[in-house]
Amino acid sequence: MKLLYYTWDEYCSYDIRQCFEKLGYEYRVCSYEMKNKLESAEFTEQLQKLLEEDDYDFIFSFAYFPVIAEAAAANRVKYVSWIYDSPLYSLYTDSVFHKYNYIFHFDSTEVERLKKCGVDHIYHMPLAVNADRLGSLDKEDGFLYDVSFVGKLYRDQYNFFDQIKGMPEYYKGYFDALIQTQMKLFGYNVIADVLTPEEFKKISAFIGFKNDGQMFLDARDMFINILEKKVTAVERTGLLKALSRYYPVTLFSDVTDAELQNVAFKGYVNYLTEMPDVFHRSRINLNITLRSIQSGIPLRCLDIMGTGGFLMSNYQPELAKLFENGREMAMYESKEDLLDKVNYYLTHEEERKEIAYLGREKVRKEYDYKVAVQKIVEIVKTDKLS
Structure with missing residues (x-):
């Protein structure tokens, strides 16, 4: 399992990296300070280079970033996001409808709301701790x-x-x-x-x-x-x-x-x-x-x-x-x-x-990270994109 992990210095970063390592996942860290969360030509270019340099099973981030979703769709790479804010405004952009998105949200009410808006590949996933x-x-x-x-x-x-x-x-x-x-x-x-x-x-x-x-x-x-x-x-x-x-x-x-x-x-x-x-x-x-x-x-x-x-x-x-x-x-x-x-x-x-x-x-x-991440990976792996 190889993934590209985008971090924005969120406080869960240390815990999720430990989880990836303990599960034996290979990952590469991508970091970029986005002034505009909805679009960034510079970050898009950086992502494109990273995706051309290697093959990844998916891109992962906490929160959801339209810039990543657009790059993932353009390169036909799955994008996994785990949400712990509600509402997260970036989920209400057109990029959320890309079929390469796999969104895991901690709030089941928001999951149902976004499904009614036509969002596919959105799942309820409670948050976790590093036990x-x-x-x-x-x-x-x-x-x-x-x-x-x-x-x-x-x-x-x-x-x-x-x-x-x-x-x-x-x-x-x-x-x-x-x-x-x-x-x-x-x-x-x-x-x-x-x-x-x-x-x-x-x-x-x-x-x-x-x-x-x-x-x-x-x-x-x-x-x-x-x-x-x-x-x-x-x-x-x-x-x-x-x-x-x-x-x-x-x-x-x-x-x-x-x-x-x-x-x-x-x-x-x-x-x-x-x-x-x-x-x-x-x-x-x-x-x-x-x-x-x-x-x-x-x-x-x-x-x-x-x-x-x-x-x-x-x-x-x-x-x-x-x-x-x-x-x-x-x-x-x-x-x-x-x-x-x-x-x-x-x-x-x-x-x-x-x-x-x-x-x-x-x-x-x-509710340990290893338990939740394995559930996420199983869903993403078993879903075959048409």
């Missing part, structure tokens, strides 16, 4: 943190909703109410149902938000995504603030928020060298899913469990389907439920440790 790396880490014993959250607050340049200028007061109130309603619901996208195409048409004028035509994802879908990020920003800050009234809470992020006066702020932690220790030394590790992820299990959940940390997550359909709540992890369904369960698991240490152990064992056995 060998996590098992070999030297981790100190003893808890340092009661409740920890590792992730973005989306209060900075990622908060596109607050950057909209000239929104009438009526619609500010309308969207505030919609955001508050969505925060109370998990597993159901009320924003998409309420913000119909007709309703969006009324507000699109003052939003000034348009699709440039390069994607077949319409402006309404993109605005819904902006609203979902805003929901996540309000939700994460609100839950951390509520928890910090009763328990010691620690935030690991690039920035904090003025509302989180009682939350200890520790800054950014490195994915490979520092994050596993945070999970291991926290009694409870929170996952508050980005609301644009409709059903999939975020990588953070698997990272926490794979390290042996105790996971407390919002309800997420695939997490509920693939893991047992209260046995391998714990889920909450409201702010009040979260407060109650944090109190319960902080005071029931042995039960909490048993859940963390069972979650770790399942993730390392069933």
Whole structure:
């Protein structure tokens, strides 16, 4: 098995390379900083040279890059992409319809959505961890943190909703109410149902938000995504603030928020060298899913469990389907439920440790990179292109 691996310095790069090596796959690394993710003449030329120099079973990347898809189709080489963001806008470009694409997506709802758009060769594939790396880490014993959250607050340049200028007061109130309603619901996208195409048409004028035509994802879908990020920003800050009234809470992020006066702020932690220790030394590790992820299990959940940390997550359909709540992890369904369960698991240490152990064992056995990659390769190898 020989493959061309394109890396953009994603934090999974080290783990996937180790996986390829342990499976005995021969691979060549291709790296190029793309300023334009949709097209690049220079990168296309570089890819073309690499594909002419050797024969590859397929090209592989995390995320999906139209530039690679076009080069792969031109050279009749299969292109395998593994997606861990949702939605990923590059999937909504015409290149996604090439028959040489093999797209593996962690969110089954997005898989079905793209299938309805006519995309072939798209499959559901949960994300994975490097069980060998996590098992070999030297981790100190003893808890340092009661409740920890590792992730973005989306209060900075990622908060596109607050950057909209000239929104009438009526619609500010309308969207505030919609955001508050969505925060109370998990597993159901009320924003998409309420913000119909007709309703969006009324507000699109003052939003000034348009699709440039390069994607077949319409402006309404993109605005819904902006609203979902805003929901996540309000939700994460609100839950951390509520928890910090009763328990010691620690935030690991690039920035904090003025509302989180009682939350200890520790800054950014490195994915490979520092994050596993945070999970291991926290009694409870929170996952508050980005609301644009409709059903999939975020990588953070698997990272926490794979390290042996105790996971407390919002309800997420695939997490509920693939893991047992209260046995391998714990889920909450409201702010009040979260407060109650944090109190319960902080005071029931042995039960909490048993859940963390069972979650770790399942993730390392069933959601290791070697397991997932072999499934991917089997699908790609057995499919005969016409």
